[in-house]
Amino acid sequence: MSQQSVIQIALIEDDEIVRLAISQRLQLAGYDVIECADGESALSLIPTGFPGIVISDVRLPDISGLALLPQLLANNPEMPVILMTGHGDINMAVNALRDGAFDFLEKPFDPDKLIETVGCAIEKRQLQLGANKREEYLQQAQGLDQILIGSSPGMVELRQQLVKIANIDTNVIIYGDTGCGKELVADCLHKVSTRSQGNFVALNCAAIPEALFESELFGHEAGAFTGAIKKRIGKLEYADKGTLFLDEIESMPLNMQIKMLRILQEKLIVRVGGNKSIAIDVRVIAAAKESLKDNQGFRQDLFYRLNVAQLYLPPLRERGEDILLLFEHYVNLANIHAKPLSGLDEKTLLAYGWPGNVRELINVATRFGLDASLTVADILVTKPLASIDSSASELSLAMQTQNFERKVIAEALRTHKGSIIEVMDILDLPRRTLNQKMQKYDLHRADYI
Structure with a gap:
């Protein structure tokens, strides 16, 4: 669904000819427009939680647009409101922006300028609505939704399949890339099954030396070998009446298979x-990074014995906006008072390839939550080269350019203590351009004074 079809625009203009002209221009640009001729009708049509923006004339037959502004923001404090007038001055514009208006347009204005301003307002509104939706999910999530976080089709299907499989007491193979959270899925499968009162025992097959594998799985009697001073219970015996999770089972030595x-x-x-x-x-849940079928290093008779049921955990790069949901969840765990994501942060998160999957995201989110001076791009571009999979994870030139531009403007604001005039001069930017870039990068003058 496109941005235009999601976000509505409430247009408040008493002049029918002007209202029709603006409405048609916005509709040609793909926007859904609600037309109002006065402030009273607009207030009745714009409910609390209105998922859109407002464009209002200052001179209305029943109320001034400047007086209407606080009423609109009282019900929807985050909603961008664009004011327009043919009788404005600098003081009126400054007062309107100070009182919470998103922007101020003076008639007659260039239609392209209108579309550009509306585009910026809608981008901001969509960021707000997206953040609110994610916050609502995280606050209301219960059960598996709270543990296996995500609303993407792949995660919804995973949770549904997990519930179906849980009480069918059979072996399972979980497929997924490294760092996706296969052990977490296995643990959930155990906890919602009839074996939940038994032990959940995890063993990484790639981490056990071949010489110790048999002892780890079966245990040993006292004196079984040099150093075996007393009897030791193995993983299989300890998992009796419970679940044994064999991670990276493709690494299991052939003789142990x-x-x-x-x-x-x-x-x-x-x-x-x-x-x-x-x-x-024991119920055995195995996990592998790739298919075990026809795998020359894995016995096919063991594969068929394990492959009674399958679960697939999608890589992070295929989970869309789950990336933002997970990121904000782990940022909040690191610092409940952390700064919100900016538009550029969100774009960077969605554009990145995440070769380390959720494990990598947790590290980036933790650092972001603990250091308010960093953007997501700052963290990603300063990672050691050895840790980056260049084929999947490098940020695009556009993303790196935007991050650099944001840092330059932020540094100028910091150096000049939030003085817009001085920043305009040092960066050689018109006021409107600077304002638009500050809105785009979520930079606020008050933070630098």
């Missing part, structure tokens, strides 16, 4: 150095 297959078939283990068979009742 054979033994694992037999255990799944017979549900019996023998500790290293022992003779007694021990019955176990």
Whole structure:
């Protein structure tokens, strides 16, 4: 759905000819326009939570646009309101902006200038509405929605499948890239299953030396080998009546794959150095980065034994605006009073490739939450080159250029203590251009005074 179709524009203008001309120009640009001839009718048509912006004439038959402004903002304090008049002056414009107007247009104005101003206002409004929607999700999320955060189709489907599989007591394979959160999914699967009273035991197959693998899984008796001073319970036995999670199972040594297959078939283990068979009742959840079917390094009979059910965890780059939702969640965990995301921050987050997936996002979000001077792009472009997958994660030239422009303007505001006149002079920018760029990059003069 396009931005124009989501955001409505309430146009308040008593002159029918002017109102029709402006409305037609906005509709040609793709916007949905609600027309009002006076302030009273506008107030009745613009409810609390109105998902749009307002363009109002200053001179209306029943109320001044300047007097209407605080009434509009009382119900919708974040809503951009653009005022226009053919009888304005500098003082009127300054007062209107001080009282909360988004911008002030003097008639007659260039239609392209109107569309440009409306575009900036709508971008700001869409940022606000998006942030409000994400905040509402995070505040109201319960159960799995609160743990496996996300409203993208892939995450909604994952949660639905997880609930279906949970109480079917069978083995499961979870597929997903490194850093996606496969262990979190496995833990959720365990907690909502009938085995939730048993232990959830996680083992990373890639992290265990081959010589220790058998002891880790089966345990050992005292004196089974040098250093085995006392009996040790293995992961499989400890997970009895519960769940064993085998992460990166594709890394399991071939000889252990054979033994694992037999255990799944017979549900019996023998500790290293022992003779007694021990019955176990374990659900095995395996995780892999790539398909195990026809994988030459993985036994296919073990694959078929595990592959009773499958779950797919999409990489972060495929989850769209879940990226913003997750980012704000982890920023709040780091610092509940952290600054909000700017428009440029949001664009940067969505444009980045996230080779490290959620694990990488958590690190960036934590740093963003703890250092108010940094933008998202600042954090991403200063990462060590060795940690960046250049094929998927480099920021575009446009993103880096915008980030540089924002830093230059912010530094000028800081150096000149928020003096707009001095910043205009040092950067050689007209006031309107500077104002638009400050709005675009969410820079506020009051923060630098």
